[in-house]
Amino acid sequence: MKFIATCPKGIESLLADELAALGAESVKLMPTGVAFEGELAQAYRACLWSRLANRVLLPILETNVETADDLYSAIQRVHWSDHLDPSMSLAISFTGKTQSINHTHFGALKVKDAIVDQLREITGERPGVDRENPDLRIHAHIYGGKLNVSIDLSGESLHRRGYRTQAGAAPLKENLAAALLTRAGWPALSDDSPVLFDPMCGSGTLLIEGAWMAADIAPGILRDRFGFEHWKQHDAALWESLKEEAEQRRINGLTAFKVKVYGADEDERMLDVTLSNAERAGVDHLIKVHEAQVQRMVRPCEENGLFITNPPYGERLGESSELMFLYRDLGDTLKQEFGGWKAAIFTGNPELCEAVGLKTDKTYRLNNGPIDSRLFLYTLYANRIAKEGQPSEQAGDVALSETAQMFANRLRKNLKNLNKWRKQNDIQGYRVYDADIPEFAVAVDVYKDWVHVQEYAAPKSIDKIKAFDRLKDVLAAIPEALGVDPLRVVLKQRKRQTGTQQYEKQGTGRRFFQITEHGCKFRVNLHDYLDTGLFLDHRPVRHQIQQNAAGKDFLNLFCYTATASVHAGVGGAKSTTSVDMSATYLQWAMKNMAINGFADKAHHFIQSDCIVWLKKQRKPAYDLIFMDPPTFSNSKRMSDVLDVQRDHVELIRLAMRLLRQDGVLIFSNNFRKFKLDYEMLGAFDINDITAQTIDPDFKRNAKIHSCFEIRWRQ
Structure with a gap:
């Protein structure tokens, strides 16, 4: 029989070697896959034992097609009653196109109709469609006018082993993790260097896959079902014998297991996830984990081993400069602590590995989903270990350049x-x-x-x-x-940030602490958000508000974390109203007000697009208004794009409708090229107070903001 095993791009040659080792014959490389031959047992063995494949397919038709009628007729040439009964369910996966068939859903529908019509004509019954959990999956692919149709013997993708129910922010697929380990020489390396260590283990995929490889545990042993189990030509007795063999090998492998597997992560919660996944994989007793930062990492034991990790490399998890330091720290730690080891670093941003500062033995190109990635392999020589008493290379411990x-x-x-x-x-x-x-x-x-x-x-x-x-x-x-x-x-x-980037958390922790300013207390967070919660350059404006707020109704538009409202409250404001679009910042604002003793009904918080809210208000209800809009915002939560240069006239006019006759609006923004349109705002008395709102720490950067007092003309 002829079969095809598919895999992620870049590991085809590894998969070919793996299948050959499993007994496959006539192994031939294909783009993102491998063709091979063997008896049915060989396909079962590939499904059960392949650590690298995504799917194992049984081709049943290859022919030329162009039109939808050609496709329908070709599908009907297959004797579908050899593969499924009308009582079964099926799902069709269709890819590719021709000039006449240019929509995958339409192609899948034609394939389904041809199968269903044939079985209904023969038996009077028709199979149902179940896209999520079918009895039989059928793959149809058209490329260059050639149609290939296959039975999916694997069912759900083989990378889904069944042990990982939780994952981190950017997890590796299990078969890609196995490919990285294989490229790094694992588990053969364990004969002389019986240690495996991942210092940023996340949900533990590399550790678990490495333990399974060293213990000779079949990667498919935990799966609930395979695609062939409801296929009409399935040999249940053969399958049971292969599963029994795999179970005995698992027992023998665990009994003889001598490898030490260690993991570390700076997020303690991810260590719990690692151990939970390892427990489902049956190897939790083989894996030891501990909380540690890369900068504080030490070798986990005296023996040598394989250091392998998949550090972050995308904007989701960190900016490039921060990541440069992470990769440099990785390199420094490898030089100082891991002499005699082999190391493997997998990244989707190869430039970052230049900061590691080590000469690579080999570099392999692999795809991590859609990301073109690289695996860098290193040999760490023993003389690179930092000697006892030798100064550390960590920042702050050596003389400055x-x-x-x-x-x-x-x-x-x-x-x-x-x-x-x-x-x-x-x-x-x-x-x-x-x-x-x-x-x-x-x-x-x-x-x-x-x-x-x-x-x-x-x-x-x-x-x-x-x-x-x-x-x-x-x-x-x-x-x-x-x-x-x-x-x-x-x-x-x-x-520059756009859309919801302006409001999203950037980290996972909640690392707040408190500082004071002119008698006001503020919660700040330097790690988890784009900004810290306190705009330092607006300090003089806030102090001015504090000095002039006594007995007044204060409105804070685009309030952010309501620091100006805190100053107004401390200054004796009769009431404060804080308006912002972000629920995150409003919660922060409430806490800022609360720690200063302002949690009563006189202090209001409104979540709204400020422009929308302003247009709904009519009554002059405020004596003092502070408005500090962003330079630019295109958040999906806004009704329109905000551009402060273009829109400031409308913003000021709307805000002035709410200002009492003897009140003052303080309008500020951080657009360095901002020019106030005095002509369009001629109805108001405007005073540029920018120079008065620049404290000594911003004198070098006087264009950090513009600030104006705006009043009704008397």
Whole structure:
């Protein structure tokens, strides 16, 4: 019999070797698959034992087609009663097209009709359709006018082993994990180096697949069903004998198991997921896990082994500069701790591996879903282990480079100039550096005993590794110059955000702490959001609101975390109303107000698109209004795109309708090229107070915002 096994792109040759080792004959490589021959037992064995295949197909028809009638006639040439009974259900998977058949749903419908009509004509009954859990899956594919039809013997994709019910943010498919291990030389490597370690194990897929390979456990042993089990030509006795053989091999393999399997992750919750998945896989007693960051990682035991990991590489999980540091930390740790080991790093962003700083033995190209990815293999020689007493290469533990020292000197100078001002005003959040030196394009903000570093996105013409090295100098200098713990320095890359990116969490933790400003308390978070919860440049405006709020009704539009509302409350406002589109920020706002003692009915929070809300209001109900719209927003939650330059006239007019006759609107925004349209706003008395709203820590960057007081003409 002839069969086809499909697989992810890039592992076809591995699959061919695997099938040959399982006894397959006439093995031949195909794009994203392998053709092979053998008796039925060979197909069953491939379904049960292949760690790399997605599906095992039995071709039953190959012919030329062009039109829908050609397709229908071709399908009817198959004797479908040899494969299924009318009482069974089926599902059709159709891919490809011709000039006449240009829709996959239409093609699948034609295939289904041809099968159903034939069986109904013979038996008077017809099979049903079950797309989710059919008795038989049929694959039809057209390419270059040639139709290939196959019975899917595997059923659900073979990568679904049955042990992983929980996963992390970007999990590897199980067969891709097995392919990475195979490329890295596992499990043959375990004869001399019987340790497997993944320092960022996530849901544990690499660890579990590695344990199964070393224990000779069939990857299909946990599956509830295969596609062939309801197929009419299924040999149940043969299948049972193969399962019994696999079970005995599993018992023998676990009894003889001598490999040590270790995992680590900085997210303790993912370790629980790893152990739960390992328990379902029957190998939880073989895997040890612990919580650890890459920067604090040490080799898990004295023996040598295989270090293998799939670190993050996409924007979902981190910005490129932060990830550069992660990969550099990986390289430093490998050099210092893992001499004598083999290492494998799999990434969808090969440029990041340049930061590892190790010479590769081999590089393999594989696809992780749609992502063109690379597997980098390294040999770590014993003399790379850091000797006892040798200085660590971690930032802060070695002498600063010349460029880092230059940056540190500038930080010290700036801090000295700000010390008197910040102490007199009890300021715990302030900017200490903002791209003062062209080579160091970062902003550095202090939040009590934490430091928040924002890297301005470099032009594409700048060499990424050189830019990264300069950023490394920045992060090395900050702890020494500012006297903070290196682990309390948080890096983000600043770039324009669009849509819901402006409001989404960027991390998984909830790492809040509290700072004070002019007697107000604020919750800030440097890790989990694009911004920290406190716009430092608006400090003088907030203080002005605090000094003028006594006895007034205050409205805060685009309120963010309602820091201005807190200042108004502390200043004695009669009431505050805070409006924002984001439920996340409004919850944050409520907590900010609550920790300052403002949780009563006088303080209101409204979740709404501010423009929509303003258009619905008519009554002048406020004495003091603060409006700080974003420069640009195209969030799906908005009724329209907001552009502050284009839309500021309408925003101001709408807000002024709500302002009492003797009140004041403070209008601010952060668009550096902003120009207020005085002519269109001629009905109002406008005073540019920008210069008064720039504190000493932003004097170098006076265009950080524009600010205006707007009143009714008397």
